[in-house]
Amino acid sequence: MCRGRASKLILRMRTAATSAGGRSSLRAAAKRSSASASSSTGCAGGRVRTACKGMRPALCRCRRARSGRGSGVRSGSVDAGEPVCELPARLAERLRAVRSVGAITGAGVSAESGIRTYRGQGGIYDDPEDGERTVEALSGPTLLGDPDRTWRAVAALSGMAVHARPNPAHRALVEMERRAARFVLLTQNVDGLHQMAGSCNVIDIHGDVAVTECRGCGARGRIEREERAHLRAAPLCAACGSVLRPGVVLFGEMLPEDKVARLRAAFYEDPPDLVLVAGTTALFPYIAGPVQEARRRGRLTVEVNPEETVLCGTVDFSLRGPAGVWLPAIAKALP
Template structure:
């Protein structure tokens, strides 16, 4: 499959869902968790634990200072980065198309900063810092604003944390309501996956649903990612098209094909 074919498809003004993950922000200098340039392909060298455990709610309760080591890395990367061409072209496509949404697992705020408005940030935003004990909340421009091994709430002294979804935690109500309305109830003609390893069921489901309704499902990822529905057919792959390149290359080419210029 080529970007020319994708450009042709998008020129018909279908409804589009862009599902994005860490790979879309890799060119902004934010490391991914897994896959190429993955930061956490191996367990933590010092603690011998996988990232899913260090960034879990159970660990946050038991050893918040360990969870904060990783939260700080994520937060510093996020607040220090700038949107790249992929974020910008996605936002431009959203302005051009009648109905196009972004469902992102990223917590880096880069889609928002690139101007994406129809956005479901299903895992929250690392810049939103809160105290769940008393409700104190503040959006930071830099993680220098939250000092300490486990930063303390200025009002009650409780443990502060970024409003991001830890492994084994519930998804936030606002994004979930948007997800139900736009993804589950309305659905999309085209689903494009960009830079995610597809580990969560709510990230796979839109691809599976689109596949079974005969819609276009596109994978943009330098690696092969397969989504096999639970029917047990291991041979089945729900992506009909694969652009096997990085996000910036794919969206840069797409922008040229579609006459989209980014200032």
């Protein structure tokens, strides 16, 4: 599987897309989810759509969109003081039987920690020329021909994320891993925030930007974000002097075979009881595929995103709003 084909697809769809993987901030996400909830354009195929109407720091009001059980406006909070929405009753009931969880996250989850996304409001593609320059800089061919340019782009993105910390969505996934007998987290994010929060079984399918790999001797190392943000040229290997590469899948490069194999084993051989996808438009086939497979084999499928995505007609439950609001509620509902 190649990341490049999907990235071209994204570029083509950029102007037509109506959904976004995430927002530039939690506040923006809450605001947009509220706007989305009041919109008359619904998800045609979704079985259950529930919208979070917005949130205050430790309290959230929700409305069931199709529950047919009155206004359903209630509020609640989890022990840690983090915001939580009330789940649809049928979802809460099914979650009580879940023993294994496969979570899939995208840029929207990082956006709630203040990390800029590619798409969506405040995203890198807001300026198409700037966005395409960034994608070109972060491509395999550019790394080969002009590694300084690639590393300057990495430094610029790292500089924007230098103070980012795990948010309630990251912590909820740690809690899910603690509760589930079997847990796997497939993420498109390269910022390491899931690991920083404490998630263990993570398939970072696009890699980890803190990791470095020597193009000469193959030695692996790390450059933490504070140092990375100040790079002005490609760093060199301390052992052999060759140029290092960032440990991420650049545009136009193939996904690492070992991680694809782990993905297949985790989501296709025996799909988890619950497949939960959050903060991603799921445009990549290797992100949408596990959800479709889970649905086909009768597993519970849930999507969390501020806006509709291509998956809303596939999943059992579509929850509109920030991952930092819904994921704590889902974690709390697990046995």
